[in-house]
Amino acid sequence: MGRQPRRALGRIDHKAVRTSTAALMARLGVELDPDRPARGLSIADQQIVEIAKALSFDARVLIMDEPTAALTGSETxxxxxVVETLRAEGAAVLFISHRLEEIFELCQRVTTLRDGRWVASEPLSGLTQDALVRRMVGRDLAELYPKQDSRVGETALSVRRLTREGVFRDVSFEVRRGEIxxxxxxxxxxxxxVAQAVFGVDRADAGxxxxxxxxxxxxxxxxxxxxGLALVPEDRRQRGLVMEMSIERNIGLTGLDRLGRAGLVRRALERGRAADWxxxxxxxxxxxxxxVGVLSGGNQQKVVLAKWxxxxxxxxxxxxxxxGIDVGTKAEVHRLLSSLAADGLAVLMVSSDLPEVLGMADRVLVMHEGRLVAEIPRAEATEESVMAAATGLAAATGPTGDDGATGVTGVTAEGTRT
Known part of the structure; x- marks a missing residue:
């Protein structure tokens, strides 16, 4: 944008634009049609376009702010x-991330900030994740997942054979009060x-x-x-918030019927509700x-949580x-979810962060290619067991029955049923 190659009389050379765009996408290892509108792209593909735009400058210093927040493992x-190639060519890369494993995988030096203040700049060699977390938030890594014990009560949410053709099929599970x-x-x-179909955003074909x-x-x-359902969506900026509205107005959106009189919103009630949350x-x-757009990503997420x-x-x-939120705020969100469950709320948490899944969940439901293939209790959930089910190397299937029991079968990598 603003740097398009020109032909005679100053007209844009669209063929050259397409050719250079295709070359950038090939360099990133992705297939995206240069003529496709950016609005309809997934979050991951939009991020790829932003990265390609940065690479198009052939800059000697590249600043990447949370570039992998919406990317899959293969895209990352x-x-x-690409970053390693740029570094080998002599470019300097400033990589900003909350994902500690990425920092240790990619970077040579790390600078830590806390509450807007410099804490330390040091080589990563010899530094542990726990030591880095202590510098970032002033507490140990184990405190990022403050799971409280809670009393599991009656079934709050029951999903039976939910199906949306071409997307997911025959999904059945239960969530009880007091559990995550x-x-x-x-x-x-x-x-x-599945989460959107449960909440009614998308209409299921069956179940x-x-x-x-x-x-x-x-x-x-x-x-x-x-x-009594509430949904905190994946994309808080596009689906969770109205960015042009104030913090208090966003928090009040889900309760306009209780904040209004004769069709008018009572500002004092709206502000009081927002201040309380x-x-x-x-x-x-x-x-x-x-x-709400002036807030950090973590505080925007808190506004979405408050609203619901x-x-x-x-x-x-x-x-x-x-x-996409910092480690300290992540611990606060985890503490909130654990406290809500301890108070009797039923929580269904969709997450691609495996440490978060293992640290916070009482049960782990694993999906593979649109099917629910495994249900793993907290005591048995490991990175290996979850990833084996997620990649199709092992599966446990069977909808939850009326008595709450779940039929479970396992399949080894060789295909032998156990």
Whole structure:
């Protein structure tokens, strides 16, 4: 944009634009049509376009701010190979990330900041993740997943043979009060799509969803909210917030019926509600009247959580609750989810962060290519067992029965059923 090659009379050379764009995509190892509108691309593909734009400058210093936040493992690996090539060619790369494993994989030196202040600059050789976390947030790595013990109660959410043709099929599971159930799997396995179908954003072709024993009307988010469901979406900026509105207005959006009189919103009630949740979630802001866009990613996520928790839900569905937020805020979100579960809330957590899944979930449901293939209790969940199911090397299938039992079968890599 703004640097298009020109032909005679100053007209844009569209053929040259397409050729150079295709070459950049090939350099990144992805296939994207140069003529395709950016608006319709996935978050990951939009990120790829941004990276390609940066590479098009042939810059000697490249600053990458959370470049892998929405990328899959294979896309991240391709990006890292490009970064290594740039480094070998003499370019300097400033890589900003909250993913510690990426820092240790890619970088040679690390500078740590805490609350806007410099803490340390040092070589990564000899430094451990736990030591780096202590510099970042002042506490140990183990405290990032403060899982509380909770009393598991009756079934709050029951999903039976939910199917959306071409996306996912025959998905059945339950979430009980007081527990955190993680929905895990590789990108594209259908996790987000299941969550959206449960909430009614997408209409399922078959199956049913029950909340507290009552069947939900399919394809109706309003019915889901009335029944006690809340959904914190994966993309907070596009689907969770109205970026042009204030912090207090965003928090109040889910409760306009309780904040209004004769069709008019009572500003005092709206501001009071927002102020209460800002305190409860330790929101960092200048003024509640500020646009939500001025907040950091972690504080934006807190606003989305406040908006939905204000509805006093029975079931909270959170899709990638800590994506793109700093380690300290991540620990705060984890502590909040654990506290909510301890208070009796049923939490369905969709996450591609495996340490988060293992650290926070009471049960792990694993999806593979649109099917729910494994249910693993917390005591048995390991990186190996979850990844084996997610990649199709092992599977455990069987919808939850009316008595709450789940039929489980395993398949080894050689295909022998166990």
């Amino acid at each position: 690996a391709r990006l890292f190979s 159930v993680a929905l895990a799997g590789l990108v594209g396995a259908g996790r987000t799509e 049913e969803v029950r909340v507290g024993g009552a069947v939900l009307r399919p394809g109706s988010p309003t019915a889901a909210m009335d029944a 800002a305190v409860r979630l330790q929101l960092k802001y200048g003024s509640l009247a500020d646009h 928790l204000a509805t006093e839900p029975t079931v909270l569905i959170v899709d990638e609750p800590t994506r």
